Amino acid sequence: MSGRGAEHPAPTELEEITSRISDLSKWREIFNFRGLEINSTTHQGLQQLLFRNTTSLFGWEWAAANFSFHPAHSNLAYALQAGKGGTRAILAAVQAHIITYLLFTRDTERTHLERLCRVGRREQGQALATALAETLWAAGGGDRAVVCLVTAPVTATPPEGFRASSFTEKIRLFEFSEKAAAQEFISDHINCFEGEGNHGVILFLFSLLFSRTLERVQEDLGDTAPLLNASSGNVTCTEAVLSLLLTGRASPRGLGGHREPGAGRGEAAGPGQRGPVGFLRWERAPGQRQVRGTQGQRDTRTAGLAVPLQCPPAQVSPALRSPRVPVWLCSLSGRHGVLFGTDCRLLSDWKSERLFQLYFCSGQQERTRTAHLTVDTHSHHWEEAPREGPCSPGQRRPALEMAIRTRWAGATVSWNGTDPFF
Structure with missing residues (x-):
């Protein structure tokens, strides 16, 4: 009897492996994996979208920024820790989506502040994955989402920062045609956005741009407006980034009181x-x-x-x-x-x-x-x-x-x- 009990975990592990293998065909249909191989022209194009020049750098504050929660089961268990400098705008926008999910989207008997304080570590990860997926899905016009992950070791960021092009050489794109699949994928790889040293905020920003597509972001911006402002070593988000986070379009005027031209079917x-x-x-x-x-x-x-x-x-x-x-x-x-x-x-x-x-x-x-x-x-x-x-x-x-x-x-x-x- 004791010998059989000791062997009991083996079939469970085997069943889990078998289940994962059987899911491979489902994942092949759900998302399209392709290595990101960007030529020098596309590198410069991404840099131009972000800064409207080829010389500005992401500073160390951006490189170090990730989506890190306050301790679970605490007064601020639901809250992300604010980053430094220009990353705070992105963190705050994602925080708004996290609160929306925790209070009004997930199944709950009632909504009150105390319930937010009882959020555990698992719920934190679920809330973040949902918030990121919702935002990317909106940027994709309600029919696609692209998740950027680093699939190669990232070397230490130089003190002066790095260009967008030097970072994109190390990422891969995962494209989804179902929001639920994108959310599940992000949940499975949530440490890529939460973990220190993974450049989680920059990964999410790039995911937004590729979900929207670089071409459509360019159309949103027009000829001159950048996505980021770089001044005296500080990199801050323009209103176009806030618009992308809240409306799915990177319009410099997207938060104003008028309708944007060309906003119609398929748009967020x-x-x-x-x-x-x-x-x-x-x-x-x-x-x-x-x-x-x-x-x-x-x-x-x-x-x-x-x-x-x-x-x-x-x-x-x-x-x-x-x-x-x-x-x-x-x-x-x-x-x-x-x-x-x-x-x-x-x-x-x-x-x-x-x-x-x-x-x-x-x-x-x-x-x-x-x-x-x-x-x-x-x-x-x-x-x-x-x-x-x-x-x-x-x-x-x-x-x-x-x-x-x-x-x-x-x-x-x-x-x-x-x-x-x-």
Whole structure:
């Protein structure tokens, strides 16, 4: 009896091997594997799409960036750790899709913040794979997705960085015609995007471009606009990258309040259609400096992040301000985070918009909890001081509050005891 018990695992392993072999034919049909062999002309074309020159480099911050979660079963278990520099925009956009999945897509008995804090390591991987697959599928127009993986050892990145061409020599493309297959494939290779030293954020950016196709990205951009801005050694995402992440098109004007020409059949949700993730933006007026306040002041100046209360905001598409579920990528004077609510009725039932709760995730390492905000759309305290001009110092508010007011004009925002930090 003991001898038979000791041999029991062998058939299980054999069955698993047999199952994997039988799946090979399915995988051959699902995706098309081809080695990426790019000639020098295509290398330069990719570099031109990214930077509009052949000399700019990805810095070490980009090379080191990956999709790394905060510890499982913690206050920020659902949250990606924010990268440095220009990678934060991509990480925040993926974070928005992760929150959408965890709160509103997967099967759950109810949605609340505490459930996000109970996310385990396996759920983190599932959420990331789903978010990446959804974004790539949208970039592919709803009928394809391309996943870029490194299949050769990657040498250490030089301190000064590397060009796009030097990285593409080491990747391979996996093309899928089914979203579920792409998601399963990403899940099986999730460490390629999470692991240190794998250049996960750059891999994902390249996957977006190849899913959209380089030709269509070029059409989206037009003749002059780059995907990335390189200045003084810093590489940052343009609005075209944000548009690609949120609408599936790399249009420099794709987040505005107008319809893009040529957006039709086979395209992802554009600015005139409500998507799963929204977008809110607030920029300080040119030449405006930040005002540093003192702790304990009454909602007037806060944490060096204050901006005029009623100065005109940059235009964002109404559909992006009102997505299908209450999750928004926020661009706040060049910094990025995710604003979200847990009530799926918030944007479909006007009664829910009188007094409601929102949460803000910045991904910053120093933040150990999700910021909790209470939004009141029927309190008009600003009318108490009508003589003050709309841009006077006494009417300043944090940039996040101003972004919220681009969706709910005139709303008051309480940080519930937290010092405003965005």
